[in-house]
Amino acid sequence: MAARETTNARTLTIALAQYAQLELSDPSAFDHFCQTVRSICEASTRDGKKIDLLAFPEMHLFGTGTAGEDEANQAQLDAAVDIPQSNGGETEFIADSLPARCAELAKELGIWLIPGTFCERNPEGGIYNTAAVFSPSGQLSGSYRKICPWRPYERYTPGDSFTVIDIPGKGRLGLTICYDAWFPELSRQVAWLGADIIVNLVRTTTPDRRQELVLARATAITNQVFVASVNAAAPQGVGQSLLVDPEGEILHDSEGSDEELLIDTIDLDAVSRVRRIGTAGSNRLWEQFRPDDPEIPLPLYEGHIKPLRWQPQQH
Numbered sequence: 578m579a580a581r582e583t584t585n586a587r588t589l590t591i592a593l594a595q596y597a598q599l600e601l602s603d604p605s606a607f608d609h610f611c612q613t614v615r616s617i618c619e620a621s622t623r624d625g626k627k628i629d630l631l632a633f634p635e636m637h638l639f640g641t642g643t644a645g646e647d648e649a650n651q652a653q654l655d656a657a658v659d660i661p662q663s664n665g666g667e668t669e670f671i672a673d674s675l676p677a678r679c680a681e682l683a684k685e686l687g688i689w690l691i692p693g694t695f696c697e698r699n700p701e702g703g704i705y706n707t708a709a710v711f712s713p714s715g716q717l718s719g720s721y722r723k724i725c726p727w728r729p730y731e732r733y734t735p736g737d738s739f740t741v742i743d744i745p746g747k748g749r750l751g752l753t754i755c756y757d758a759w760f761p762e763l764s765r766q767v768a769w770l771g772a773d774i775i776v777n778l779v780r781t782t783t784p785d786r787r788q789e790l791v792l793a794r795a796t797a798i799t800n801q802v803f804v805a806s807v808n809a810a811a812p813q814g815v816g817q818s819l820l821v822d823p824e825g826e827i828l829h830d831s832e833g834s835d836e837e838l839l840i841d842t843i844d845l846d847a848v849s850r851v852r853r854i855g856t857a858g859s860n861r862l863w864e865q866f867r868p869d870d871p872e873i874p875l876p877l878y879e880g881h882i883k884p885l886r887w888q889p890q891q892h
Contacts, residue, residue, distance in 0.1 A: 598640035637693025684715030748773035768800035829851035
């Protein structure tokens with residue numbers, strides 16, 4: 578299987594923490610989170626598999642337990658944070674804010690950290706559901722606001738832009754959040770921006786997780802990228818997290834809803850390799866259009882597929 582061959586050139590050790598959501602009402606929740614992250618990193622180092630990237634599920638630090646919809650929304654509004662813009666330089670965090678403390682933790686442990694998603698304050702009222710990636714140097718490398726809240730149940734303000742993040746010496750990371758995965762246009766855009774791996778942060782509580790597992794594999798196949806889908810453990814989620822290679826093969830998964838840590842080392846060069854030789858040695862999806870092909874109208878989007886722009890961005 579081409580995507581499982583490793584060359585040590587661009588290997589990334591990724592850990593998906595299928596853990597239960599922490600409660601906003603618990604004043605010790607973040608301390609518990611820090612202890613968990615440290616324990617994961619220490620254990621992996623002892624086992625000779627030092628983690629490069631550690632990701633937690635959607636809203637991992639913003640749990641509202643069994644609160645009703647109105648009460649839960651108000652609790653998240655009250656706990657919302659400001660997330661600074663990442664400009665490639667020093668990040669200006671608000672002192673002792675939750676993002677600042679996550680950045681400090683990432684720096685302390687020398688890892689890329691995705692601590693789930695944040696309730697990010699919207700200056701016009703409401704909140705975004707925002708994923709943030711913190712670098713081993715303690716900087717905010719990028720953030721992404723969920724474009725497709727699960728309506729009508731989620732009240733988050735939709736985002737309107739995409740995010741990819743370069744991990745020096747490794748590759749490019751793209752972000753989606755939970756229900757985003759049901760919209761293939763979003764994953765296609767992230768892949769086109771050059772992502773080698775799409776990390777989908779999830780808090781699915783419903784039986785349709787079975788369909789989401791199919792979507793994760795389909796996203797990997799149709800975009801020839803790695804896909805990591807990490808869901809919350811019980812009681813807030815149904816688990817069943819997984820890591821998929823660029824040909825849609827499951828590399829690592831959890832069958833149930835119990836807390837579980839999935840760790841695997843992937844070779845991001847597999848992305849370019851699969852695109853070069855084709856999925857199953859046959860399908861070169863990103864080679865479909867040629868420069869002299871006609872444009873394909875897309876009435877749904879009032880746009881076109883332009884052959885000259887089809888191939889993903891290089892990095």
